[in-house]
Amino acid sequence: MKEVKNICCIGAGYVGGPTMAVIALKNPHIKVNIVDINEQRIADWNDADLDKLPIYEPGLKEVVAETRGRNLFFSTNVDQGIQDADMIFISVNTPTKTYGKGKGQAADLKYIELCARQIARVAKRDKIVVEKSTLPVRTAEALKDILSNSESGFNFEILSNPEFLAEGTAIDDLMAPDRVLIGGDDTPSGQEAKDTLSAIYEAWVPKEQVLQTNVWSSELSKLTANAFLAQRISSINAMSALCEETEADVDEIARAIGMDSRIGPKFLKSSVGFGGSCFQKDVLNLVYIAKSYGLTEVAEYWDQVIQLNDYQKRRFADKIIKKSYNTVNDKKIAFLGWAFKKDTNDTRESAAIYVADHLLDENAQVVVYDPKVPAEQVYADLEYLNTHDPEEIRKRVKIVNDPYEATSEAHAIAVLTEWDEFKEYDWNKIFASTLKPANVFDGRNILDKKALEEIGFNVYNIGK
Ligand code: UDX
Ligand code: UDX
Numbered sequence: 001m002k003e004v005k006n007i008c009c010i011g012a013g014y015v016g017g018p019t020m021a022v023i024a025l026k027n028p029h030i031k032v033n034i035v036d037i038n039e040q041r042i043a044d045w046n047d048a049d050l051d052k053l054p055i056y057e058p059g060l061k062e063v064v065a066e067t068r069g070r071n072l073f074f075s076t077n078v079d080q081g082i083q084d085a086d087m088i089f090i091s092v093n094t095p096t097k098t099y100g101k102g103k104g105q106a107a108d109l110k111y112i113e114l115c116a117r118q119i120a121r122v123a124k125r126d127k128i129v130v131e132k133s134t135l136p137v138r139t140a141e142a143l144k145d146i147l148s149n150s151e152s153g154f155n156f157e158i159l160s161n162p163e164f165l166a167e168g169t170a171i172d173d174l175m176a177p178d179r180v181l182i183g184g185d186d187t188p189s190g191q192e193a194k195d196t197l198s199a200i201y202e203a204w205v206p207k208e209q210v211l212q213t214n215v216w217s218s219e220l221s222k223l224t225a226n227a228f229l230a231q232r233i234s235s236i237n238a239m240s241a242l243c244e245e246t247e248a249d250v251d252e253i254a255r256a257i258g259m260d261s262r263i264g265p266k267f268l269k270s271s272v273g274f275g276g277s278c279f280q281k282d283v284l285n286l287v288y289i290a291k292s293y294g295l296t297e298v299a300e301y302w303d304q305v306i307q308l309n310d311y312q313k314r315r316f317a318d319k320i321i322k323k324s325y326n327t328v329n330d331k332k333i334a335f336l337g338w339a340f341k342k343d344t345n346d347t348r349e350s351a352a353i354y355v356a357d358h359l360l361d362e363n364a365q366v367v368v369y370d371p372k373v374p375a376e377q378v379y380a381d382l383e384y385l386n387t388h389d390p391e392e393i394r395k396r397v398k399i400v401n402d403p404y405e406a407t408s409e410a411h412a413i414a415v416l417t418e419w420d421e422f423k424e425y426d427w428n429k430i431f432a433s434t435l436k437p438a439n440v441f442d443g444r445n446i447l448d449k450k451a452l453e454e455i456g457f458n459v460y461n462i463g464k
Contacts (some may be wrong), residue, residue, distance in 0.1 A: 002128070002196045004030055008085035010115050012036035012045055012074060014170070014277070014346060015132060015163050016091030017055055021063045022070035022174040026204040033073045035081035042375040045074040056372055057343045059171035079122045087197070089161075090115050091132040096281050105288035107136055107281065116143045122152030128193045130159045134282055135287055137220040140183075156191035159184045160215050162222030167276065168343035180210045183218020223286050227302055232267040234308040240270040240463025241315065250463025251445060270463045272416060272443030273313040273351040275340030280306060280349050312349050317358035319460060320412055320441050327366035334410040334434075336403060337417025338370035338378055338445075345372040351443070352416035353381045360388050360396055367398045369406035371419055375399035408433040418444040431455045 012034045024032040036042050044054040046068075050061040062071070075081060082088060084265040092111040098266050112133060119129060129147065131140060140158045147156040157239045160183035165173040180201045184194040210435045213221070237396075250270040258265030274280075283305050290299040321328050340350035347353065356366050360382075368378055382393045400406050407413050407430045415422060423446055431438055438457045440447065449459045 001192060001199060003349065004086045004128075004196060004200060006030065006085050006089050007032045007089065008037070008081035009034045009088075009089040009091055010078060010081070011091035011093070011130070011133070012038070012041055012054075013091065013093060014055055015165070015168060016089065017045065017131065018057055018060055018063075019091070019163055019174060020089070020169040021060065021067055021072060022171065023200060024067040024070075028071055028199055030200070031071050031084075032067075032075070033075060033081040033084065034080045035075050037076065037078065039076055042074050042076050047138040052228055056343075057170045058343055059166070076263075078118060079374075082119055082122050082127075086128065087128040087130060087200075088119060089130045089132045091163075093277075094133050094135060096279070096284055102288055105284045105291075107134075107285045107288075108195065108262060109135070109139065109142070112139065112143070113146065116146040119156070120147050120152065123150075123152060123154055123156075124198075125461060126155040127158075128157045128196060130161045130197060131219070132161055132163055134162055134222050134226070135219055136159075136285055137216055137223070139219060140215045144302075153190065157184065157189055159193055159197055160218035161197060162218060164222075164225065166344050168341055175204070177205060177209065180205055181213065181218050181221055182210065183213045183215040183221075185215060187330065194204045206365055207419070212298050218361070221287075223282050226278050226282040227286050227305070229267050229272060230283050230309070231302075231305045231406060233269075233271065233274045234305045234312075236268050236270045237273065237312045237355050237462075238308055240312070243463040270445065271312075271351070271418075272316045272355065272462065275348070275350040275352075277346070291374065310354075313354040314316060314358060316351075316414075316441065316443055316462070317355045318358065320355075320414060320439075321362055323439055323441075323458075323460060324412055328359055328362045328411070330363060330365060331411035332365045332367055332409060333359055334406045334413045335366060335368040335370075336406070336413065336415045337419055338368050338373045338381075339417050339419075342419045345374075345377075346379050347373055347377055350381070350416070353385070355414070355416060355443075356397065357385055357387055360393070363396075365396055367400060367406045367410065369400050369403045370417065371421060404429060404433070410434050412439045414441040415443050415446065418446050423447060425450055427455055427457070431457060 007030055009016045016034055020032050020034050039053050044052055045281050050065055083360050094107045097106045097108040140160055144158050162181055182194050182197050184190045194212050201210050236254060243250045254268040258268050283302055287299045287303045338352045339347055359366055378399050383390050441460045445461050452459050
């Protein structure tokens with residue numbers, strides 16, 4: 001086993017930031033440098049005011065408060081970070097390709113490759129390189145190729161160490177992971193590298209929960225885990241549509257089937273559709289990989305998970321339109337929530353974006369309140385779709401800092417994110433200021449339906 005004194009992580013995002021902060025917390029003898037090309041992001045990580053960290057995660061600022069400046073550092077000097085490190089984590093983003101071959105499905109590995117080339121160029125000794133980003137199976141091979149063809153002559157061991165944390169619970173997930181997965185070569189130096197990385201996690205994770213596999217299994221396990229989780233949500237969402245036709249209640253069904261220990265209770269919450277940076281990207285990537293090996297049936301099977309999710313978002317928007325006498329033209333629709341789930345400021349692939357887009361097609365006015373998402377992010381998300389021009393978006397979409405302002409004079413109220421505070425509002429006060437009939441569309445089934453109906457609201461749920 002090698003001794004690690006210095007770790008570098010390339011990419012100070014939702015994955016790299018929290019993961020390295022916890023590694024630094026639990027390994028005070030290791031210096032951890034997080035580097036990123038984005039100057040603003042690094043400045044935010046270094047901000048004296050811990051409420052200005054670029055990522056909101058419960059518990060994160062406490063970990064950063066303890067480690068930053070002790071053995072955790074944030075910098076834009078990527079070369080220096082690479083040179084000083086014994087072990088380098090690559091945690092840059094791998095978005096779905098928006099151009100060329102594999103457009104709309106394959107993962108764009110441009111940034112990963114750039115990192116590998118940069119490591120090859122500036123490294124002055126042997127390194128262990130760890131894939132933290134979620135990558136298509138066999139990416140390690142490409143990394144190895146780039147690194148071993150560099151002129152340096154140094155040895156680079158490539159490991160796959162996918163991250164399973166979920167946003168909003170990142171710190172808890174990192175502190176007590178179900179398992180840590182480490183894939184690497186079965187050669188003596190590969191085994192040594194796996195043991196070296198295992199030791200870092202074993203500073204706080206029980207040894208039996210640190211799994212070692214070959215590198216391809218590790219890469220594919222991460223895609224498989226996300227595909228299975230996404231599939232559970234699409235499965236329950238498919239049942240929600242059937243429930244709405246049959247007077248069955250999807251939450252009752254989830255409870256009934258979740259008590260079967262073979263099925264289990266988690267990830268059975270029906271919703272307006274899953275979002276987040278991972279599920280769609282990873283399932284599409286799986287579809288692409290299966291297709292590229294000629295496995296059409298496998299590809300089509302997983303593609304249906306995405307199609308059902310798109311259907312669920314569209315169905316929710318259509319219901320708002322239908323219950324608004326088939327037109328939302330110039331009507332004010334209040335959105336409670338924009339983030340893809342509660343307790344995060346992340347909006348990537350949030351269902352809210354697509355529901356809003358669909359309503360904009362019908363000329364609605366959308367007023368958004370989210371406790372953590374800034375106005376410019378909402379505009380950026382809608383502009384990114386390229387379906388409405390920026391001027392029209394700014395005319396039709398307003399972002400407010402007060403939920404009562406959002407809902408006042410609204411023709412309809414839609415819950416898009418399951419923020420706890422929505423349950424605590426003074427719904428009598430909201431009822432008094434909203435237009436009648438007062439329609440609430442609860443895309444997360446979190447509000448007290450009975451209480452709201454007693455006040456006078458019409459409440460439309462998912463799967464009820
Ligand atoms: C990303 C992917 O979405 C996920 O699939 C993968 O598992 C890990 O990386 P996340 O941390 O959420 O997850 O991404 P993001 O918040 O976009 O952070 C990536 C960071 O890498 C950004 O801050 C970006 O500036 C930085 N980056 C990107 C570099 O420093 N160098 C590059 O060449 C490219
Ligand atoms: C996911 C995986 O859970 C995590 O292991 C992986 O590392 C990254 O991708 P994340 O996207 O952060 O994490 O959040 P997650 O809690 O999985 O939620 C994803 C989406 O599914 C959210 O939009 C959420 O609201 C939705 N969801 C989740 C449901 O609609 N119903 C559920 O029962 C669970």
